[in-house]
Amino acid sequence: MAPAVKVYGWAMSPFVARALLCLEEAGVEYELVAMNPEAGDHLRPDFLAKNPFAQVPVLEDGDLTLFESRAIARHVLRKHKPELLAGDGSPEAAAMVAVWLEVEAHQHHAPTDAIIVQCIVVPLRGGVRDQAVVDENVAKLRKVLEVYEARLSASMYLAGDSLTLADLSHFPMMHYFMETEYAALVEELPHVKAWWEELNARPAARRVTAIGVQAADRWAQERGKQ
């Protein structure tokens, strides 16, 4: 029987990876419907009917169609592994998860993304990185990670004593970031480093990484054929 849950997107997208990570953590069966951005699959009318913003991932769960990866993550965990979203279920615990999920989205994401784009994506497309942009964002990210170091010195995980979506949500972007030469920013902060290594070692994270590597290999093969 086909799984009730479908994820539409390309596995190399960190946003798709975020959704997959939560499904893997929750042990939910799903089907990844692979899409090709270069073929403009996300711009076709049948996809726009699912997400009018033409972005991936989209998650279909029975009659429910969702987009925005963090909203998808919340839905999957609320339904299948609520302790990863709400800690002990108290308003205070849920609030701390919400705080650090917002921090990921509004403080961590942008500088990390800028560094990944310049150091990985631009060269992959045959361009030359803008070092000024890299330097500006390295300085920003350093300040952000110093806050994380202080927090993780006082607390086992970002939202408190247990792992939550607030931690997991960082995995996809950090995974790419740690492949750049600026991984040192994480490595020089002992608590951030240990926190990252634990995230990266989780079986669900390893599975998502493997899915991404497979997709990247297929992409490289297709490229090689052209």
Next chain:
Amino acid sequence: MTPVKVFGSVAFTNVARVLVCLEEVGADYEIVDIDFHVKEHKSPEHLARNPFGQVPAFQDGDLMLFQSRAISRYVLSKYRTDEVNLLREGSPEESALVDVWLDVEALQYDPAMSSVFFQHRVVPALGGMPDEGIIGESVEKLRKVLDVYEARLTKHRYLAGDFLSLADLSHFPETYYFMEMPYAAVFDSYPRVREWLEDLFARPAIKKVVSLMAKDFSG
């Protein structure tokens, strides 16, 4: 019960967001101003509340929170009643749609608007010249977002469905300032979006926060 505390001036969109939620649930609160002119936001005292040195910060007894949409979620959940359930707790499908459209507000709508505000109002105040190229790009981005909103609001009364939620309310602060700029004309082509905004702006909670924002500027 001790009133909760909101740290930061209501003139800031992110502070106003939290106040709208407090007004909607009818909670007692106190506003504690943080004086940016003397760099109070970077003081050790404030950094202990918000390690990023930003506003708002929020205190409820021993609980200290920051990031306005996280604070808003906490307030709406803690003070929720059968009548005022703006996160749609108890309905997994409705909650999920609130999460979707709140993220759309935060990651698509808000950045386009705040970029225009920054160029048009903040840059000149700092002695610079607005970058019309950035403004043009941001208005175009906003237009694309409004295309989607118009279609959505033609099918549903509010963004997440036929019920009001945090996803709608969260649009108020940035929109309030945007409407004071000449670029507000971009909304002229979107009748359902305009109706939806008028509906929001007519809410007592929003009118109350608007009056606080007006006082703040004249004070």
